[in-house]
Amino acid sequence: MTPGPTAPRIAIVAIVLSFALAVAVGILRTVNAEPVERAAEVAGNVAFVVVFAAPALLALLGLMADHRSWWPPVPSTWGSRS
Amino acid sequence: MAAGALDLGLAFVTLISLRLVFVPPGVMFFVAARQMRGAGVGLWRSIAAVLVAVIVGAVAFFALFAREDPICWARNPTTGESFRLDPDRFVHGSSISMDSRDLPSGATESGCTTDSISTSEAVAGISVVAAMLGAVWVLSKPPVPRATPAATMG
Numbered sequence: 001m002t003p004g005p006t007a008p009r010i011a012i013v014a015i016v017l018s019f020a021l022a023v024a025v026g027i028l029r030t031v032n033a034e035p036v037e038r039a040a041e042v043a044g045n046v047a048f049v050v051v052f053a054a055p056a057l058l059a060l061l062g063l064m065a066d067h068r069s070w071w072p073p074v075p076s077t078w079g080s081r082s
Numbered sequence: 083m084a085a086g087a088l089d090l091g092l093a094f095v096t097l098i099s100l101r102l103v104f105v106p107p108g109v110m111f112f113v114a115a116r117q118m119r120g121a122g123v124g125l126w127r128s129i130a131a132v133l134v135a136v137i138v139g140a141v142a143f144f145a146l147f148a149r150e151d152p153i154c155w156a157r158n159p160t161t162g163e164s165f166r167l168d169p170d171r172f173v174h175g176s177s178i179s180m181d182s183r184d185l186p187s188g189a190t191e192s193g194c195t196t197d198s199i200s201t202s203e204a205v206a207g208i209s210v211v212a213a214m215l216g217a218v219w220v221l222s223k224p225p226v227p228r229a230t231p232a233a234t235m236g
Contacts, residue, residue, distance in 0.1 A: 010110055010117070011110075011118070014107045014110035014114060017106065018089060021104060025096075034155050035155075036164045036166045037153050037155065037198060040153055040198055040200075041198050041199055043200075043201040043204035043205070044146065044198060044200065044203065045199070047146055047203070047204035047208050048146060048199065048207075050207070051092075051143050051146065051207055052092060052096075054092075054135075054211050054214065054215070055085040055086070055088045055089035055092065055107065055108070055139075057211075058085040058088060059085035061215060061218065062084070062115075065222055
């Protein structure tokens with residue numbers, strides 16, 4: 001299997017999904033809390049989102065470190081019939 | 083690979099109702115890592131990066147709940163006003179005891195949470211995540227090839 005443009009695409013989808021889930025968990029915690037608890041836990045909810053976004057941040061770092069292996073894509077080879 | 087392992091690890095430690103939600107991105111990270119393998123990082127460095135990500139990531143998660151910071155509140159449903167109560171009066175270890183006479187006038191609803199994430203725990207958690215990202219960045223950088231001296235002519 002040769003590394004192709006599919007690899008970054010699935011990684012990018014996973015990164016976006018992971019970020020979205022982390023933010024969703026943070027919103028859920030905020031909405032679900034009592035007003036007093038919500039006011040006391042602003043920094044806590046931000047930290048919770050950061051911890052749950054850590055896998056996405058890791059993958060983003062990995063893509064940045066490895067960007068030479070897949071960027072720029074070579075359009076002429078995509079979908080070419082030989 | 084480290085992202086996939088950490089995502090599955092967080093899926094394991096989180097609430098059971100949210101557990102399955104974190105599995106798909108974890109699996110997708112593994113698929114992406116498999117398809118992009120061959121980045122020039124050695125096996126041992128990859129294993130070290132995965133271990134650091136999972137262990138330090140777990141430390142960051144548990145740092146959020148390192149200390150018990152209970153919060154108690156009471157609410158006046160007519161006005162919608164909430165009051166913060168002193169938790170030391172009501173929370174004793176994992177048990178909560180509260181009487182209606184302890185509530186401020188007009189308040190008929192009340193509750194306590196035995197643990198909340200304080201600002202210091204939040205700062206600790208974010209710092210541990212930052213340290214983990216730095217460590218994994220260093221571990222996953224491909225080694226710089228040594229410069230070979232140019233051949234001399236003549």
